[in-house]
Amino acid sequence: MGRYLGRKLLIYALTFILAVSIDWMIPRFMPGDPIQNMLTRVTGAQTAASSQALYSYYSHLFGMDVPLWQQYLNFWDSLIHGNLGISMWLFPTPVSQVIKNAVPFDIALLVPSILLSWYAGNKFGAFAARSKWLDNTVSPLGYLLTATPYMWLGILLAWLFGTVWRIFPIAGAYSFLMLPNLSLSFIGSLLLHWFLPFASLFLVGFGGQAIGMRNLIIYELEADYANYLEALGAPRKLIRDYAFRNAILPQVTGLALSLGVIVAGALVTEVVFSYPGIGYLLLNAIQNSDYFLIQGCFLFIIIGVLLANFVIDVAYVIIDPRTRRGMTGGTA
Amino acid sequence: MRKLLPVLSVVIALSMVLCACAPAATPTAAPATMAPAATMPPAATVAPATAAPAATAGPNTSVPSNLPRNQTIFISGAAWGPASSWNPFSGVLANTTGTVGLVYETLFGFDPLSGNMIPWLAESGTWTNPTTYDVTLRTGLTWSDGQPLTADDVVYTFDLGKTNSALWIAPLWTQQGLTGVAAIDPTHVEFTFTNPIYQEWNWNLYNVPIVPQHLWQNRTADDIANGTNVNPVGSGAYLYLATGQDRNVWVRNDKWWGLSVFGTPAPKYIVDIRTSSNNVALGMVLQGNLDLSNNFLPGVGSLVDNGYVGTYFPKAPYMLAANTAYLVMNLSMKPLDDPAFRKALAYAIDVPSIIRIAYAGLVNASTPGGLLPALSQYDDTAVQASLGYHFDTAKAKQMLAAAGYKTGSDGFVTNKDGSPIKLQVTCPNGWTDWMAAINVIASSAQAAGINVTAATPDQGAWQTAMYSGTFQLSLNNNTPLTNTPWTTYNYLFWHPIVAQMTQGNFERYNNQAVFDAVDALGRVQTTDTAGMKAAVSKIQTIMLTDMPVIPLWYNGAWAQWPIGSTAVWTGFPTSTSAHPSYPLTWSDYWQTGGLETLINLKLVAPQ
Numbered sequence: 028m029g030r031y032l033g034r035k036l037l038i039y040a041l042t043f044i045l046a047v048s049i050d051w052m053i054p055r056f057m058p059g060d061p062i063q064n065m066l067t068r069v070t071g072a073q074t075a076a077s078s079q080a081l082y083s084y085y086s087h088l089f090g091m092d093v094p095l096w097q098q099y100l101n102f103w104d105s106l107i108h109g110n111l112g113i114s115m116w117l118f119p120t121p122v123s124q125v126i127k128n129a130v131p132f133d134i135a136l137l138v139p140s141i142l143l144s145w146y147a148g149n150k151f152g153a154f155a156a157r158s159k160w161l162d163n164t165v166s167p168l169g170y171l172l173t174a175t176p177y178m179w180l181g182i183l184l185a186w187l188f189g190t191v192w193r194i195f196p197i198a199g200a201y202s203f204l205m206l207p208n209l210s211l212s213f214i215g216s217l218l219l220h221w222f223l224p225f226a227s228l229f230l231v232g233f234g235g236q237a238i239g240m241r242n243l244i245i246y247e248l249e250a251d252y253a254n255y256l257e258a259l260g261a262p263r264k265l266i267r268d269y270a271f272r273n274a275i276l277p278q279v280t281g282l283a284l285s286l287g288v289i290v291a292g293a294l295v296t297e298v299v300f301s302y303p304g305i306g307y308l309l310l311n312a313i314q315n316s317d318y319f320l321i322q323g324c325f326l327f328i329i330i331g332v333l334l335a336n337f338v339i340d341v342a343y344v345i346i347d348p349r350t351r352r353g354m355t356g357g358t359a
Numbered sequence: 360m361r362k363l364l365p366v367l368s369v370v371i372a373l374s375m376v377l378c379a380c381a382p383a384a385t386p387t388a389a390p391a392t393m394a395p396a397a398t399m400p401p402a403a404t405v406a407p408a409t410a411a412p413a414a415t416a417g418p419n420t421s422v423p424s425n426l427p428r429n430q431t432i433f434i435s436g437a438a439w440g441p442a443s444s445w446n447p448f449s450g451v452l453a454n455t456t457g458t459v460g461l462v463y464e465t466l467f468g469f470d471p472l473s474g475n476m477i478p479w480l481a482e483s484g485t486w487t488n489p490t491t492y493d494v495t496l497r498t499g500l501t502w503s504d505g506q507p508l509t510a511d512d513v514v515y516t517f518d519l520g521k522t523n524s525a526l527w528i529a530p531l532w533t534q535q536g537l538t539g540v541a542a543i544d545p546t547h548v549e550f551t552f553t554n555p556i557y558q559e560w561n562w563n564l565y566n567v568p569i570v571p572q573h574l575w576q577n578r579t580a581d582d583i584a585n586g587t588n589v590n591p592v593g594s595g596a597y598l599y600l601a602t603g604q605d606r607n608v609w610v611r612n613d614k615w616w617g618l619s620v621f622g623t624p625a626p627k628y629i630v631d632i633r634t635s636s637n638n639v640a641l642g643m644v645l646q647g648n649l650d651l652s653n654n655f656l657p658g659v660g661s662l663v664d665n666g667y668v669g670t671y672f673p674k675a676p677y678m679l680a681a682n683t684a685y686l687v688m689n690l691s692m693k694p695l696d697d698p699a700f701r702k703a704l705a706y707a708i709d710v711p712s713i714i715r716i717a718y719a720g721l722v723n724a725s726t727p728g729g730l731l732p733a734l735s736q737y738d739d740t741a742v743q744a745s746l747g748y749h750f751d752t753a754k755a756k757q758m759l760a761a762a763g764y765k766t767g768s769d770g771f772v773t774n775k776d777g778s779p780i781k782l783q784v785t786c787p788n789g790w791t792d793w794m795a796a797i798n799v800i801a802s803s804a805q806a807a808g809i810n811v812t813a814a815t816p817d818q819g820a821w822q823t824a825m826y827s828g829t830f831q832l833s834l835n836n837n838t839p840l841t842n843t844p845w846t847t848y849n850y851l852f853w854h855p856i857v858a859q860m861t862q863g864n865f866e867r868y869n870n871q872a873v874f875d876a877v878d879a880l881g882r883v884q885t886t887d888t889a890g891m892k893a894a895v896s897k898i899q900t901i902m903l904t905d906m907p908v909i910p911l912w913y914n915g916a917w918a919q920w921p922i923g924s925t926a927v928w929t930g931f932p933t934s935t936s937a938h939p940s941y942p943l944t945w946s947d948y949w950q951t952g953g954l955e956t957l958i959n960l961k962l963v964a965p966q
Contacts, residue, residue: 058819063859116440118449119586125441198648203632206423314817315819
């Protein structure tokens with residue numbers, strides 16, 4: 028167990044270093060000079076001399092007046108000390124502060140939608156595989172949902188439930204008449220505003236999981252062991268339980284793989300619903316060439332995805348006995 | 360394979376996010392035109408900020424948890440991100456919208472409709488001699504903490520620019536000739552100059568925010584330049600109440616000195632909402648959940664015609680003008696270095712179609728001189744009539760032929776040496792109205808035989824090309840609405856020409872005669888209308904002879920509000936109001952009509 032986890036952790040560490048390096052490089056490959064962009068926002072008439080002075084001032088402030096290789100080393104140095112730099116777009120707020128304020132909204136959307144859509148999708152997919160009638164009606168719907176772009180579904184939901192029927196609000200994280208407090212009405216307002224963005228993430232995920240599970244169950248039910256059990260006269264429920272436990276394994280792996288897509292979908296969904304979170308921040312950070320905020324947002328995504336993968340790895344040990352056996356002797 | 364899973368999923372995550380972000384920009388960003396975001400430098404916009412968790416409340420007042428709807432106005436179009444600073448001197452203008460105007464006040468305000476300076480903190484101001492400007496403050500001015508606002512605070516504020524070169528007011532001392540500022544008595548301040556730029560001084564009078572000496576004097580220079588100034592104490596009509604990721608909340612200062620002078624702003628609370636896209640803002644206006652939207656909402660004209668939404672004018676162009684959009688040409692390349700070619704291009708551009716297609720009638724065509732309607736009194740109409748241009752494809756062709764440009768085998772004109780002419784007109788990707796506009800520019804130029812194609816690079820690349828002079832043709836609109844034509848021309852003909860042009864004159868028009876004329880205009884007294892007209896006439900003559908830049912249309916002071924059953928507030932300024940004001944809540948526009956707009960509002964259903 029220890030060796031297995033040790034090896035895993037090493038891979039995660041290497042991935043982290045590689046991903047964070049790419050994260051550092053991406054904004055610097057983008058065209059545009061962030062300091063120059065920033066300076067166009069300075070009020071008042073400036074002359075060449077005063078622009079130059081301001082340029083050097085901010086270059087130095089952001090540590091961009093040294094060679095690239097040194098910027099890279101400085102970046103790691105500050106990262107280790109927990110310093111993500113200062114946002115240029117939201118100057119002078121530190122990036123860590125910007126992200127800390129936005130991330131709770133992302134987590135509130137992502138965690139429930141991923142877990143619930145995975146759980147409900149699998150349960151439902153397994154259930155649908157049993158019934159010809161359900162299979163014929165729900166499977167096409169699942170295919171439709173999973174193929175829907177997040178943004179498109181978001182716009183559709185916002186239009187139907189927000190604009191046409193006016194059941195849910197179309198913007199904000201809580202009523203614009205409220206200031207955060209611990210009352211029931213405030214929590215109710217939070218939930219009301221959270222529901223549509225959550226629902227659009229949930230539905231797409233649900234469709235994908237249900238389809239995947241349905242296909243796997245059908246495959247498993249036709250496997251030799253299922254036929255053998257059936258021939259022995261085992262109860263249908265027992266056979267289905269075995270099939271489900273086998274089918275769930277690829278679904279877990281699939282979830283790990285799709286995390287990136289889901290995170291990206293969440294960012295787009297936030298923009299559609301004008302929901303706070305890092306989606307809108309990242310969009311603006313990219314448009315304003317805000318190197319540090321881009322790095323910070325991606326860092327959150329990297330850490331989030333790696334963490335989720337790690338949890339899934341550990342879960343795999345628990346649900347797949349072959350992994351456990353591999354750890355104690357044979358090959359993994 | 361499974362070992363590589365984490366690697367794979369992170370790579371997928373990164374690439375997905377990148378992909379997702381790129382296209383997402385298109386529908387959302389439509390800051391098009393001047394959504395104040397980054398497009399207007401001097402006047403700027405601004406950003407909000409927080410030093411505190413998701414939502415923080417200021418200690419100023421006891422904080423209610425629910426704001427009554429009939430005491431609250433919802434506005435949007437100004438805030439563009441989470442609040443980041445309440446420092447009115449923040450070098451890069453990241454201060455929260457409303458910091459200047461709502462919290463910190465200026466000596467004067469400015470009314471773009473009448474062209475008059477509005478006495479604000481100052482009761483009056485005069486040039487007692489050509490180098491001395493005297494300001495008399497109102498009596499009874501107070502800071503929101505109860506301390507009196509005196510001449511010492513004004514002196515302290517302006518002196519900051521002398522000692523702190525990182526502040527945006529520093530050029531007042533280094534370039535605009537300010538040499539001293541002194542308090543004569545608690546209500547009199549004397550500014551002394553050498554060779555003052557009178558035109559710009561007036562701009563400063565309504566843009567330099569006065570800060571309290573008693574709270575600022577112990578701050579370090581760095582804190583003054585870059586500090587966040589959380590919980591700002593100002594002298595203005597509103598106080599900071601709270602901020603969240605997508606909103607800033609202000610509460611009326613019921614002890615404001617101006618209540619008896621200007622009247623009471625009707626809404627007790629202002630909630631400045633940041634929407635992620637203009638579609639969201641439009642939806643909220645239609646539901647009555649946004650009382651004043653200063654976003655560019657494409658097609659809003661048809662909603663006005665059908666009685667859903669109110670705007671300043673009941674019909675096209677619906678909006679007041681806020682800035683001029685120009686076609687900027689890179690004069691350092693062939694054939695754009697030839698004035699005759701540039702003039703032909705000016706005739707070739709189909710501005711009426713731009714107004715119809717890109718704006719659905721929300722804007723008006725610019726005069727050839729480029730000055731906003733608010734400044735039209737300074738236009739030399741005779742010069743514009745004789746040297747100006749208008750859309751006329753046949754005339755453009757004729758001018759090209761007369762200038763010696765021959766048509767090649769592909770139907771497009773060629774350079775005089777026979778090499779083909781291929782020009783590219785650009786604007787940032789995602790600025791939907793401009794993207795439509797450059798398509799019209801390209802097709803109408805092609806109709807006149809000039810091979811122009813449209814391209815939409817990323818905003819950063821677009822800006823860099825403009826600053827470094829590697830663009831060919833581009834749109835630009837960075838001149839704000841100000842008190843003087845000098846701002847416009849100083850921007851268009853900014854000098855000297857340097858490697859990186861960031862403040863204007865992207866076309867790199869190098870003509871000492873026009874530079875001198877602009878400098879001369881700056882030094883005409885603001886009361887000398889005839890002198891200003893003469894100076895403007897000189898500039899417009901050179902400009903329309905040489906055509907270094909082509910004014911095309913006026914971007915609007917986008918403002919729309921719900922009317923009818925969903926409306927909570929009424930009394931927004933329209934062309935038929937007795938005392939109209941610019942209904943703008945963008946940063947730096949509170950003191951040019953924004954606050955007055957709030958003062959004139961009334962509840963639709965008063966209790």
